[in-house]
Structure formats: structure tokens, C-alpha cells
Amino acid sequence: MNKYLIFRTDRIGDFLVSAILIKSIKSNDQKSHITIIASKKNYEYIKNFPYVDEVIKLENNFLDKLKLLAKLNKIKFKTIIVHDNKNRSKILTLFLKSDNKIHIEQQKTHIEIIMKVLKKLDFSFDENSLDLFSHKEMESTNYGEFIQLHLDEKWIFEDYIKKFVNIEPNKTQLINFIDNIISYTKKKLIITTGQKTPKILLEILPDLENRKVRLLENLDFLELEKITLKSRLLISCHGAISHVAAANKVKQIDIIDTSYDYFKWTKHFRNYDYLIRDKFDNLSNKILKKL
DSSP, X not given: OEEEEEEEOXXXXXHHHHHHHHHHHHHHOTTEEEEEEEOXXXXXXXXXXXXOOEEEEOOSSHHHHHHHHHHHTTOEEEEEEEOSOOHHHHHHHTTSEEEEEEEOOOOSSHHHHHHHHHHHTXXXXXXXXXXXXXXXXXXXXXXXXXXXXXXXXXXXXXXXXXXXXXXXXXXXXXXXXXXXHHHHHOSEEEEEOOSSOOHHHHHTHHHHHHTTOEEEOSOOHHHHHHHHHHOSEEEEESSHHHHHHHHTTOOEEEEEOTTSOTHHHHTTOSSEEEEEOOOHHHHHHHHHHHO
């Protein structure tokens, strides 16, 4: 058995990039046993991936780090990969036994990082590694064909990064946008939220019910993932579900801001389109043109 240790102590979207690397290792090395060091933000989610053999949560306190170090120090790894580029992860690897330790080198895109790591391992890259959910039987949602509008805090100016362009709609604008999506696509509309439902959605709830628009609030990420994997189109501001859609070739319109380099995350995305954040009237018209 060849034991691999990969550090991914950040978020779900970050892990989904690493999952491409993990699946590639599994396809190249049939004797691989892969352990992921996770954070509290992605630990529960990572446990659901069948090509991850073990997941260990890194608690952010000194005593637990010592306990983790003592546990890992008993193991001889074939390769240790610090894919989160965190100093705490780098420090821990200094005390661990491994034939090969790989610290991520800066590249233009994250898929290029994966390619470089695979090259160091003398492994090949298979396009099938991008299909992260091929192991899943897609469950029926009973919603028929639908468009997913993921309206989370990234749409609300006061709840998100202030230097980003304000794309927040008022009630009239949002209702008109919803009507237009339904009219243009002739499909049902499901609106999903983040952990906090934007106040505007609660204010227009009667209008949503009159239009038979389904509002699914505060789903855990696995439930949200099920919706995205079954949707015909995802409209969202870039986040972890953008990676879910891309991994299953779900068409998506990704709303991004020019102040951040999203290309490094999205070069490998399939069936992907994006728009730059803009005032809502302008943005909604651009979205409708892409439906």
C-alpha cells in the first residue's frame, strides 16, 4: 500500500480542486491509500468522497496539533502534498516521514498546479478526473427540469465584500428578473440560498409562491450539491457550487468581480460562462441574453 497525505485545511471549493488531483492519483496508483488533513469547514463534506480513504480534521489549537503530529509520525508516507499552501501545514510536514514532500509552487492556474504535481509523481492526467461525481447515482429531485438561481450573501451589498461592485436588486427588479427567467426558459425555477436567507427573498415570498417558484433555504452543502447536479442551468456568484456544476458539466453563468483573478480557479471548468458584476438592471439583461 502506498500512503499519500494531502493537506487541504481550507474550504469546500478549495477541496474540489484537490479532488481532481486525488482522483488522478487513484487512477494512476491502484495501491494508493489517501489521507486528507481537513478543516472544520470541509471535513464533513470530504468524508463523502469514496476515493478518499481517511479524513482527519485539523483543530486550530496547539494541543490537538501535537496529538495529530504524534499520530502521523507513526506512519511512513510515500508522498506528502501541502495543497493548501498554509504555513501550519508546511510546519507539520517538517516532522513527518515521507519519501517525497511536495509544497505547491505558484502557477497561473490551479489546474496547472495539479499537472505539475502529477508530473513530479510521474503520473499522467486523465480528463475523466474532472468528473468528480461520476461515482454518484443522481437522485431524482421530483422538480422536473429546472433552472437554479443561487441567491446568497454575495448578491447583497451589506453582507459581502464592499470593494466588489454592488449587484443587489430591489424587490421590483428581482421579481421582474424571476418572471423573465421563467418566460425565456419555459422551465421551473428553484432559488437556493446560503446559510442566511437574504431579507429580500422573505419580502417577496408571496410573489414566489404565486409563481410556483421553489425557495430552498439554508441547505447543508450536500443537499445544495444535489440540486446543482440536477439543474439545467446554474446562475450564481462564484463559489463552491460553481465547482460542483463544472465537475458535472452543468451549464452555468458565473458572476465575478474584476478585482479578483477567477481565471486561476476556472480554467478547467466545462460548459462555463461568466459575467462581470454590474448594476442589477444591466447584469440581469446580460444574464437573460445568455439563457
